[in-house]
Amino acid sequence: MPPDGTSAPKTRKIGPVLIVEDDAALALAVEDSLLAAGARDVVIAASSAQALETLRDRQFDTVILDVHLADRGDGWAIAELIRALGSGRPKVIFATGAPAEIPKDIADLGTVLAKPYDFDELVGLVAARERSSILARLRRD
DSSP: OOTTTTTOOOOOBBEEEEESSOOOOHHHHHHHHHTTTTTTOOEEEOSSHHHHHEEEEEEEEEEEEEESTTSSSSHHHHHHHHHHTGGGGGGEEEEESSSGGOOHHTTTTTEESSOOOOHHHHHHHHHHHHHHHHHHHHHHH
């Protein structure tokens, strides 16, 4: 219980999340929101190159993808790599100020969240993946 006598906020268990965002302030705010909600592992990649390297080296449950990055005009290369991962691929949440610019076949890989977005809504989308993954594992077992 916090020192002021209020109860601690309930947190969810959220698996590894990759944030691909070149706006450092926004990336850190998203990271803070996820950690406060119970994320156990959050990684930030500020460029397409860094994101692709990170995805080659690690597995994530969710990727939050800004589709307009400073080192590349779009995040399609990242989305294509995620698609190539097959059925075990992470959930993709496209975070963009221009949702209409995402080609339909790319947008179909995940959920599109228009900027500016509400952090609680973003955390809810990430946590929804966690609930569905847990249910799928329980059904297999």
